[in-house]
Amino acid sequence: MNKISIERLNFFYKDKQVIRDLSLEIEANKILSVFGPSNSGITTFLRSLNRLYDLVPEARMEGLILLDGKDIHAKDVSLTELRRRVGMVFDVPTPLPLSIFDNVAYGPRLGGVKSRAKLMETVEEALRMAALWDEVQNRLDIPAMSLSGGQQQRLCVARVLALKPEVVLLDRPCSGLDPISTAKIEESLCELKKRFTIVIAPHNVQQAGRISDRAAFMLSGELVEEDSAQMIFSNPKNSRTNDYITGRFG
Amino acid sequence: MDKNMKAKPRIGDKAAKAVIWTAALLVIAVLVCIILYVLAKGLPVISWSFLTEVPRNMGREGGVASTIVSTLLVTFTAIVIATPLGIGTAFYLAEYTKEGIITRIIRFSAESLAGIPSIVYGLFGFVFFVEILGMGWSVLSGGLTLAIMILPTVIRTSEEAIITVPKSYREVSFSLGGTKWQTIFRAVFPSAIRGITNGVILSVGRCVAETAAVYLTLGSTLRMPTSLFSPGRSMAVHFYLLASEDISMENAYGTAALLIILIFLINVVANTAVNRMIAKNAKR
Ligand SMILES: Nc1ncnc2c1ncn2[C@@H]1O[C@H](COP(=O)(O)OP(=O)(O)OP(=O)(O)O)[C@@H](O)[C@H]1O
Ligand SMILES: [Mg+2]
Numbered sequence: 001m002n003k004i005s006i007e008r009l010n011f012f013y014k015d016k017q018v019i020r021d022l023s024l025e026i027e028a029n030k031i032l033s034v035f036g037p038s039n040s041g042i043t044t045f046l047r048s049l050n051r052l053y054d055l056v057p058e059a060r061m062e063g064l065i066l067l068d069g070k071d072i073h074a075k076d077v078s079l080t081e082l083r084r085r086v087g088m089v090f091d092v093p094t095p096l097p098l099s100i101f102d103n104v105a106y107g108p109r110l111g112g113v114k115s116r117a118k119l120m121e122t123v124e125e126a127l128r129m130a131a132l133w134d135e136v137q138n139r140l141d142i143p144a145m146s147l148s149g150g151q152q153q154r155l156c157v158a159r160v161l162a163l164k165p166e167v168v169l170l171d172r173p174c175s176g177l178d179p180i181s182t183a184k185i186e187e188s189l190c191e192l193k194k195r196f197t198i199v200i201a202p203h204n205v206q207q208a209g210r211i212s213d214r215a216a217f218m219l220s221g222e223l224v225e226e227d228s229a230q231m232i233f234s235n236p237k238n239s240r241t242n243d244y245i246t247g248r249f250g
Numbered sequence: 251m252d253k254n255m256k257a258k259p260r261i262g263d264k265a266a267k268a269v270i271w272t273a274a275l276l277v278i279a280v281l282v283c284i285i286l287y288v289l290a291k292g293l294p295v296i297s298w299s300f301l302t303e304v305p306r307n308m309g310r311e312g313g314v315a316s317t318i319v320s321t322l323l324v325t326f327t328a329i330v331i332a333t334p335l336g337i338g339t340a341f342y343l344a345e346y347t348k349e350g351i352i353t354r355i356i357r358f359s360a361e362s363l364a365g366i367p368s369i370v371y372g373l374f375g376f377v378f379f380v381e382i383l384g385m386g387w388s389v390l391s392g393g394l395t396l397a398i399m400i401l402p403t404v405i406r407t408s409e410e411a412i413i414t415v416p417k418s419y420r421e422v423s424f425s426l427g428g429t430k431w432q433t434i435f436r437a438v439f440p441s442a443i444r445g446i447t448n449g450v451i452l453s454v455g456r457c458v459a460e461t462a463a464v465y466l467t468l469g470s471t472l473r474m475p476t477s478l479f480s481p482g483r484s485m486a487v488h489f490y491l492l493a494s495e496d497i498s499m500e501n502a503y504g505t506a507a508l509l510i511i512l513i514f515l516i517n518v519v520a521n522t523a524v525n526r527m528i529a530k531n532a533k534r
Pocket of ligand 2: 042091171
């Protein structure tokens with residue numbers, strides 16, 4: 001069974017349709033890139049997977065999203081548990097105005113973990129997975145805001161990993177980052193997929209090509225095609241995908 | 251022609267800068283003059299016995315101990331009542347309601363209340379707390395009246411502070427599995443605390459300095475208050491009576507200087523306390 005199944009997802013802000021009839025299977029322990037030109041509805045798509053759009057009053061969703069075969073909109077689904085299982089990194093670094101340690105420990109603390117030792121263990125593990133530990137291990141109590149942009153984004157990755165999620169959604173985690181920070185994040189992603197299912201809105205087509213197992217091309221709210229990354233980037237079936245990849249539009 | 255057009259904005263710029271600087275300097279100069287004048291006249295009067303003795307002979311002799319205690323008590327009561335109410339209302343307005351009739355009514359009332367002269371609050375407090383509820387002139391009547399008076403300020407400054415907390419903090423907290431309450435308590439409140447406490451500190455200053463509303467609800471007895479139900483006389487009222495009834499200009503200045511020092515001290519202490527709290531919070 002696939003980790004996430006999406007059946008005929010339609011998404012609206014008020015009367016404006018942002019996602020059209022999107023059906024997609026997401027395999028466990030793979031990296032899926034969802035890419036496309038700006039305004040294709042990719043952020044919206046990612047946010048529908050952890051129901052973060054619930055915060056937007058005018059948003060409305062139709063269709064079915066199954067996580068491990070269970071409807072995430074079912075009445076008995078706990079929203080807080082869903083969001084711990086499906087973690088999210090935003091397209092700009094979003095450290096909270098707390099120390100590095102408290103940022104990473106934020107999620108576990110919400111979950112009720114109090115013991116300093118237990119928290120320390122979780123924080124270290126998460127920071128190591130996000131390839132940030134070596135740079136910050138001696139100054140965990142400085143404000144997270146004083147880190148560089150690239151470090152902040154890796155901190156946000158660590159913060160999500162500290163939840164021990166099953167799925168990690170990354171919305172352009174490398175936008176605005178230098179090549180070295182980008183390489184660090186990409187490296188850790190390839191390591192992380194052994195333990196998590198990863199859905200990423202890549203920075204660009206090149207990045208999608210480098211890191212993904214599967215890739216999905218979205219255009220104006222529609223899923224144009226989804227296939228193994230190899231197929232999509234070497235031999236796309238749809239001419240619109242081909243045009244986008246070869247840089248003819250977008 | 252061309253030259254003129256280029257030169258004009260520069261001259262305009264400089265002129266504007268000069269006007270702004272002069273205005274700022276003038277305001278500061280006036281403020282400093284007033285404070286220095288009061289301190290120069292009042293500081294020599296302040297002594298240990300001025301601080302620790304109860305006024306005698308209507309304030310001509312003795313100190314101002316009972317008025318200090320009255321002022322602090324009535325201010326404390328007002329802040330203890332108004333702060334939780336005001337912050338609660340602000341969070342309700344900012345986080346729990348959509349814009350609608352109720353929020354508009356609350357906001358409109360708060361704004362109207364903020365513009366009412368304090369003596370009207372005094373009159374209301376006198377009629378409602380002192381007479382109808384039978385609390386008499388007392389710390390409680392005064393505290394409640396001041397609480398109502400500062401509530402709009404506390405609500406407004408708190409709400410503003412809450413609204414300016416970036417939306418992303420809330421999104422992050424929710425996306426990490428936070429409940430609404432956890433998000434408010436752990437992500438929003440700590441970021442808003444600075445603005446909220448600024449509003450509260452401002453209100454403390456207003457309570458300490460308030461005259462009319464306190465005169466009508468706390469009373470003007472010079473005896474030392476012993477409980478929430480005792481009447482008393484605040485420092486501002488004491489100063490007003492000493493000066494306006496020409497009882498003792500000397501002691502009036504002493505009281506005024508003490509008021510200035512007190513407000514200054516409260517500001518410093520409150521600010522350091524808040525900074526400590528924030529620093530401690532960030533490290534926890
Ligand atoms: N909160 C919102 N309220 C109303 N409309 C919104 C909201 N969020 C997004 N939209 C609209 O939905 C459409 C898709 O936005 P979305 O952010 O999902 O696109 P995207 O593919 O992530 O774009 P980008 O590549 O620029 O990040 C846009 O037209 C946007 O205006
Ligand atoms: Mg986006």
